[in-house]
Amino acid sequence: MNRLLEKCAILLLCLPGFLMAGSVAVPVLALLLALAISAAAQLLSGHFLAWALLFCGSAACGAMPILLCALPLFLYDALRERKWWLIIPAISVTANLGPLSTQQLLCVLTGLAVTVIWYFRVEDLSRSVNRLTTLHDDISEKNLQLAEKNKRLFEAQDNEVHVATLKERNRIAREIHDNVGHMLTRSILQTGALQIINRDEKLKEPLAELKSTLDGAMTSIRESVHDLHDDSIDLKRVLQEMADAVNTDAGGKSHFDVSLQYDAGDYIPGEIKLCIAGIVKEGISNAVKHSNGDRIDIIFREHPGFYQLLLEDNGHAASSDTDSRETGISADDRTPVSRGIGLRNMEDRAGSVGGRITFTQSGRGFRIFLTIPKGQNL
Numbered sequence: 001m002n003r004l005l006e007k008c009a010i011l012l013l014c015l016p017g018f019l020m021a022g023s024v025a026v027p028v029l030a031l032l033l034a035l036a037i038s039a040a041a042q043l044l045s046g047h048f049l050a051w052a053l054l055f056c057g058s059a060a061c062g063a064m065p066i067l068l069c070a071l072p073l074f075l076y077d078a079l080r081e082r083k084w085w086l087i088i089p090a091i092s093v094t095a096n097l098g099p100l101s102t103q104q105l106l107c108v109l110t111g112l113a114v115t116v117i118w119y120f121r122v123e124d125l126s127r128s129v130n131r132l133t134t135l136h137d138d139i140s141e142k143n144l145q146l147a148e149k150n151k152r153l154f155e156a157q158d159n160e161v162h163v164a165t166l167k168e169r170n171r172i173a174r175e176i177h178d179n180v181g182h183m184l185t186r187s188i189l190q191t192g193a194l195q196i197i198n199r200d201e202k203l204k205e206p207l208a209e210l211k212s213t214l215d216g217a218m219t220s221i222r223e224s225v226h227d228l229h230d231d232s233i234d235l236k237r238v239l240q241e242m243a244d245a246v247n248t249d250a251g252g253k254s255h256f257d258v259s260l261q262y263d264a265g266d267y268i269p270g271e272i273k274l275c276i277a278g279i280v281k282e283g284i285s286n287a288v289k290h291s292n293g294d295r296i297d298i299i300f301r302e303h304p305g306f307y308q309l310l311l312e313d314n315g316h317a318a319s320s321d322t323d324s325r326e327t328g329i330s331a332d333d334r335t336p337v338s339r340g341i342g343l344r345n346m347e348d349r350a351g352s353v354g355g356r357i358t359f360t361q362s363g364r365g366f367r368i369f370l371t372i373p374k375g376q377n378l
Contacts, residue, residue: 006122007038007076013111014070020104027066033057034070041077051086054078059089069104072111079119184218235273236262239280239298246284246296256288256313257295264302272372275349276300276309279357282342283311283368291315293365307355309370 014034021027037057044050054074061068071090078086100108191211198207243258280298287296293315301308343359346368350357355372 004042006118007042007073010072010076010111010115010118011035013107013114014072016107020107021066026064027069030064030067031070033060033064034067034073038070038073038077041081045081050077051081051083054081054083054086055089058087061090066100068100068108069111071108072115075112076115076119079116180221184214184221188214188218235264235268235276235300238273238277239300242277242280242284243296243298246288255294258284259295259297261297261299261301264300264307268302268307269353271353272307275353275355275372276307276370278349279309279346279368279370280311282346286342287311287313287315287366291366306374307370307372309368309372311368312365314365 014031034057037053041050041053044053054077057067057074058071061071068090071087074090075084075087078084188211191207191214195204195207195211198204239260239262243260246256246258284296284298287293291313293313296311296313299308299310346359347357350370350372353372355370357368357370360367360369
């Protein structure tokens with residue numbers, strides 16, 4: 001569109017030369033021919049045929065001198081094609097300038113000069129726009145990269161604050177357990193001893209009330225300590241540490257590649273955290289001891305109504321083991337396995353939080369699948 005507008009402006013510079021002609025038919029024919037050549041050159045821009053048309057149009061000026069008035073239009077198209085020399089054949093008109101007046105020649109020269117100046121100014125402006133566009137794109141890209149870095153930095157800071165908070169909760173729970181808990185225990189024992197050696201009937205009831213108060217305080221502190229300790233467990237961190245421990249053994253290498261997918265909210269009841277961590281630890285241990293596979297997948301997700309854990313390896317039991325897996329399983333069918341001590345422990349953990357756990361084995365691997373309804377733990 002910009003090129004079309006620019007050519008219209010150049011055409012206005014060419015019109016005075018055509019209007020100064022003595023006749024009407026020849027100038028009109030020449031103008032239509034020039035427009036046709038210019039339009040075709042623009043349509044075929046970048047092709048050899050466009051260059052040939054411009055070359056022929058310039059050469060036609062020798063046979064039709066009035067066509068020289070359209071030379072600025074041909075020059076503009078040639079400059080846009082980066083081949084200004086296509087208008088050199090127009091020099092042949094110098095041998096037959098008789099039909100053209102001095103005013104027409106001045107119009108042609110003026111049009112050529114304006115066309116050259118206009119072209120280079122437009123090209124300079126176009127380069128400036130391109131540079132600004134590139135600069136804008138670079139700045140936008142760097143802003144996106146900066147925003148991404150800031151996001152990761154904030155996430156890292158939030159994670160550090162979260163870890164520090166959990167450590168502080170754990171420290172407070174330990175301090176309460178080691179100091180206040182022990183002092184209350186000693187007070188309860190001393191009160192019990194006083195009740196035994198007391199012979200004063202008036203002190204029996206106060207001592208009983210004191211012991212009851214101390215027992216209640218001890219129970220309350222024990223519950224608070226358990227709550228603080230449970231809240232201080234970062235389940236994702238615990239599971240990741242288990243996976244990392246298997247990924248890298250003492251020698252720096254491991255034949256297992258353990259992947260963890262964790263998709264759960266920040267709040268998970270403490271008993272469920274302990275259940276999940278215990279089952280994952282037992283499952284990984286069984287896989288490392290008895291599986292001949294090379295991959296373990298751990299997936300933990302929180303759904304609106306329940307929690308879900310999937311732990312699966314891609315191997316089968318390397319030897320008989322009543323504590324984990326049963327041999328003689330078909331390689332084609334996924335079959336429930338017998339319950340050894342380890343699997344029964346997992347079932348007990350799942351049952352303690354109202355969950356359901358299943359174990360299946362096939363030639364494609366061993367799977368532990370656990371679901372825990374949320375309603376059981378509200």
